[in-house]
Amino acid sequence: MANPSYKELSLNGLWKNNPAVVQLLGLCPLLAVTGSVINAIGMGLATTAVLVISNSCVSLVRGVVSDAVRLPAFVMIIAAAVTCIELLMQAYTYELFQILGIFLPLITTNCVILGRADAFASKNSLLPACYDGLSMGAGFMVILILLGAVRELVGTGALFNNMDLLFGESAASWKVVVFDDYKQFLLAILPPGAFIFTGFIIALKNLIDTQIKQHQDASKEKPAAGAKRVRVTGHIS
Amino acid sequence: MALLNITSPHTSGPLDTGKVMQLVLIATIPGVLALHWHFGWGVLINIVWASIAALGAEALALALRKRPIKFYLSDFSVLVTAVLLAISIPPYSPWWLITVGIVFSVLIAKHLYGGIGYNPFNPAMVGYVVLLISFPIEMTTWASPRQAYDGQLPSLIESITVLFSGRDALPIFSLDGITMATPLDILKQNSTLTVEDLWTKFPQFGQWGGLGWEWANIGFLAGGIFLLTQRVFTWHAPISMLVSLTVMSAFFYDSGSSISGGSPLFHLLSGATMFGAFFIVTDPVTSAVSNKGKIIYGALIGVLLYLIRLWGSYPDAMAFSVLLMNFAAPFLDYYTQPRTYGHAKKDRSKSEGGQ
Numbered sequence: 001m002a003n004p005s006y007k008e009l010s011l012n013g014l015w016k017n018n019p020a021v022v023q024l025l026g027l028c029p030l031l032a033v034t035g036s037v038i039n040a041i042g043m044g045l046a047t048t049a050v051l052v053i054s055n056s057c058v059s060l061v062r063g064v065v066s067d068a069v070r071l072p073a074f075v076m077i078i079a080a081a082v083t084c085i086e087l088l089m090q091a092y093t094y095e096l097f098q099i100l101g102i103f104l105p106l107i108t109t110n111c112v113i114l115g116r117a118d119a120f121a122s123k124n125s126l127l128p129a130c131y132d133g134l135s136m137g138a139g140f141m142v143i144l145i146l147l148g149a150v151r152e153l154v155g156t157g158a159l160f161n162n163m164d165l166l167f168g169e170s171a172a173s174w175k176v177v178v179f180d181d182y183k184q185f186l187l188a189i190l191p192p193g194a195f196i197f198t199g200f201i202i203a204l205k206n207l208i209d210t211q212i213k214q215h216q217d218a219s220k221e222k223p224a225a226g227a228k229r230v231r232v233t234g235h236i237s
Numbered sequence: 238m239a240l241l242n243i244t245s246p247h248t249s250g251p252l253d254t255g256k257v258m259q260l261v262l263i264a265t266i267p268g269v270l271a272l273h274w275h276f277g278w279g280v281l282i283n284i285v286w287a288s289i290a291a292l293g294a295e296a297l298a299l300a301l302r303k304r305p306i307k308f309y310l311s312d313f314s315v316l317v318t319a320v321l322l323a324i325s326i327p328p329y330s331p332w333w334l335i336t337v338g339i340v341f342s343v344l345i346a347k348h349l350y351g352g353i354g355y356n357p358f359n360p361a362m363v364g365y366v367v368l369l370i371s372f373p374i375e376m377t378t379w380a381s382p383r384q385a386y387d388g389q390l391p392s393l394i395e396s397i398t399v400l401f402s403g404r405d406a407l408p409i410f411s412l413d414g415i416t417m418a419t420p421l422d423i424l425k426q427n428s429t430l431t432v433e434d435l436w437t438k439f440p441q442f443g444q445w446g447g448l449g450w451e452w453a454n455i456g457f458l459a460g461g462i463f464l465l466t467q468r469v470f471t472w473h474a475p476i477s478m479l480v481s482l483t484v485m486s487a488f489f490y491d492s493g494s495s496i497s498g499g500s501p502l503f504h505l506l507s508g509a510t511m512f513g514a515f516f517i518v519t520d521p522v523t524s525a526v527s528n529k530g531k532i533i534y535g536a537l538i539g540v541l542l543y544l545i546r547l548w549g550s551y552p553d554a555m556a557f558s559v560l561l562m563n564f565a566a567p568f569l570d571y572y573t574q575p576r577t578y579g580h581a582k583k584d585r586s587k588s589e590g591g592q
Contacts, residue, residue, distance in 0.1 A: 185337075187371040196345070 006131055013135030020143035021202045025111040029103050030144060031194040035155070038162050040148030041141070042096045043103065046085050048137025050107050051116060053081040055133030058121040065122075074117045075108070082108045096165040112140060143201065150197050155189035157182025252469070254353070258313035260469050261516065264460035265320055268512060271456035272324065275382040275449030277390035279328025282400055283335060284320055290336045291319035294343040302348065314353050318342055321361035321516055325509065325556070326368065327379045329391065329399045334375050338364035358563045359523045362556040369556070377552075381417035381441065382449030420447030421508045422552040424499050432493035432500070446506030454511040461515025470519040473528050474535035478514050479505065481539030489547065498547045508546070513538075513555035523563045530566070530573035538562050 019025045029047070033039045057077045065073045086104045089097045097104065107113065116136055121129040153159055157179035164172035187193050252260075272280045295315040299306045322338055342364030350356045369376045383390050391399065418426070420441050427435060436442045443451045465472060486501040493500070504510060509517075518524065518535055525534040538558045545554030576582060 183333075183372060183375075185371050186373075187367055190370065 006128075009128065009132050010135045013132065013137075013139040014142065015139070018139040018143065018205075019112040019115075019136055020140050021198075021205050023112070023115070025115055026113075026140060027198075028106065029110060030140075030147065030198065031191060033100055033103050034144055034147040034151055034194055035189045036152040036162070037145060037148045037160055038096070038165055039099060040144040042089070042093070042100055042166055044137070044141025044144040046089065046100075046104060047107055047110065047112070048134065048141055049085050050078065050081045050110075051113055051133035051137040051140075052130055053084070053133075054078045054113055054117055055121040055129045056126060057081070058117040059124060059126045059129035062122045070122065071114075071118070074114060074122070078113050078117065079108045093166055099165070112136060146201060147194065147197055151188045151193050153178060154197075155185050155187075155193065157184075252467075253312075254314060255312045257469055258317045260464060260467050261317050262313065262320060264464045264469075265324065265457070265516065267459045268453050268456035269320075269324065271452040272328075272449075275384075275452065276328045276380050277383065278393045278396035279330070279380060279391070279399070280324070282396050283323040283326055283328060283330060286332060286400060287319040287323035287326075287335050287339055288316055290339040291315045291343055294340050298344055298348040298352075302352070304352070309353070312353065315343060315347075318347070318361045318364075322364045324512065325361070325365045327376065329380055329396060329404060330375060331403050332400050334368060334372060337371075338368045341367045354522055356522060357567075358560055359517060359520050362517060362559050365556045366560060369551070377422075378416045379419050382447075384440075384448060417441055419508065419552060420450060420503075421546060424503075425546070425552050427495065429495055431495055432497055432503075445502045446504075447508070450508065451506040454506045457511040457515060461511065461519075464515060464519075470521065471528065471531065473531035474518045474524055474538075475514040477532040477535035478518050478539040478542075479510070481536040482510065482543055483539075485540055485543035489543075498543070504543065504546070508553040509555040510542075513542075513559065517555060517559050523559075523566060525566045525569040525573065527570060527573045527575050529575070530569040533569055533573065534562055534566060537565070 013019070017023060020027075020030055026047070029043050033043045054074070054077050058074055061073070061077075082105060085107070086097070089100075089104065116132060120132050124132070149159060152161065157177065159176045159178060160174045162172075163174040164170075167174075188197070269280060269284065292310065292315065295310060296306050299309050319339060319342075322342055323335065326335060326338060342360040346358055346360040346363035347353070347356050380390075418441070420439075423435060423439055423441065424432075430438065441448050443449065445451050446454065461475060464470060482504055483501045486498055486504040489498045490500050491497045498504070499507075514535075518538055525531050541558035541561060542554050545551060545557055549557075551557070
């Protein structure tokens with residue numbers, strides 16, 4: 001595989017091959033913990049960190065591990081990375097650690113991570129693999145935060161509640177009450193809300209893609225009048 | 238996708254969709270009048286506001302989907318959805334509650350799936366369940382029937398005030414007794430009194446079922462029989478649902494001890510039984526299509542209805558039972574396909590399993 005450029009890697013992770021809305025991988029944390037922005041940021045950061053670490057390690061050992069045992073080996077690496085991140089969060093952001101609960105250790109089973117390790121990191125050198133992890137993680141996190149924001153806004157009528165769990169005491173005042181006197185719309189915070197809004201985000205992404213494609217098709221050069229079709233089959237002798 | 242092959246209503250002949258829907262609307266009248274008599278103006282205001290919101294939402298959805306607006310609005314299907322949802326929502330609800338329910342029914346449950354004829358779930362019931370799990374307090378405070386407490390029901394003007402500024406705006410709603418637990422709820426919470434004692438202790442119980450509720454149920458039964466005579470739907474689904482509910486409640490009725498579930502008559506004439514049997518279960522789009530399928534579909538709704546009423550966490554369960562069985566409708570159709578005319582009956586002696 002030819003080494004893709006960094007620009008291509010970023011575009012892939014953030015848009016064209018976004019793990020959350022195109023590959024639809026890692027839906028479990030996506031749906032489970034995006035009830036608020038702070039949860040989404042916490043989960044996004046943890047996943048991104050794991051992706052970067054596991055991609056780098058897998059890339060480093062790619063010459064050593066044989067094909068037959070590669071998947072168990074990758075899972076071990078990922079599990080080790082997840083354990084480190086989990087312990088770090090337990091030490092520094094204990095409340096958030098408690099809120100995310102079982103979904104932190106479950107990052108190990110997140111398909112995005114094993115998928116990138118097997119499909120990309122095991123075939124590329126350290127730097128591209130590391131960067132791929134970063135851009136995929138960023139793409140995942142953007143969708144997590146978007147979903148968290150929409151659900152928090154529709155569900156509670158406010159945004160950025162409890163930001164102090166991650167950003168220190170001063171962040172406690174970041175909360176923005178968008179609608180005063182808002183009745184909680186429980187559906188948005190419950191799992192069905194996650195499914196419905198994920199659907200809307202995917203639809204929005206497809207809509208933008210279609211628009212871009214139409215725009216490109218329209219602006220393509222029209223063949224000049226009188227030009228002949230290029231012959232693509234057979235030999236011209 | 239095998240799931241979406243059914244594009245009923247398949248009706249042809251003198252009854253087109255618009256006429257069917259008009260008949261359904263007419264058939265709700267007796268039940269609605271009974272509800273209005275017992276619970277006051279809130280019922281009619283719900284219906285009017287829901288209809289306005291539904292027409293707006295439908296027009297918006299059709300415009301977004303670039304469909305002919307006038308053609309689809311004139312088939313009355315969205316009005317039926319609106320009326321069914323409005324009847325299910327407690328009277329004297331705020332405007333935003335009704336609007337959220339309608340918008341969800343029309344935009345998400347109906348048009349996101351492809352509009353009339355393509356929705357796998359009954360739109361009115363989806364809207365109702367969304368409201369029920371999102372706003373449990375608003376959705377479970379029913380006004381009490383007029384005979385159950387001494388005092389006046391809110392007047393028309395007062396009811397409109399409640400619609401726009403909420404129940405807190407009216408002093409009458411701070412009175413004790415204007416909202417009460419529904420009979421089904423009392424029966425569910427009860428674990429110490431016999432059914433007979435409940436009847437004497439709580440004013441909400443009427444002659445056979447809940448006070449007010451029994452007349453509403455009889456009204457909807459009358460409307461349903463009218464629809465049956467007009468051949469809007471066949472008897473299979475509603476009758477099998479009522480029969481299975483009767484069998485279930487008779488089986489678990491131990492002549493009225495404190496853990497009993499109430500008599501079969503009580504269950505037939507309380508809550509949403511008749512309304513559901515004739516107006517929700519019979520929805521041609523979301524129910525099973527074949528006659529045998531309809532019987533199974535209705536019977537399982539009756540069973541689920543009783544199970545959730547007695548042992549679930551909600552006092553009534555029409556919406557949940559119907560939605561659960563909507564999931565199963567394509568499956569039922571698959572296994573109850575009627576024999577095509579001219580084809581031989583399946584020869585059981587040759588089948589692999591045998592008997």
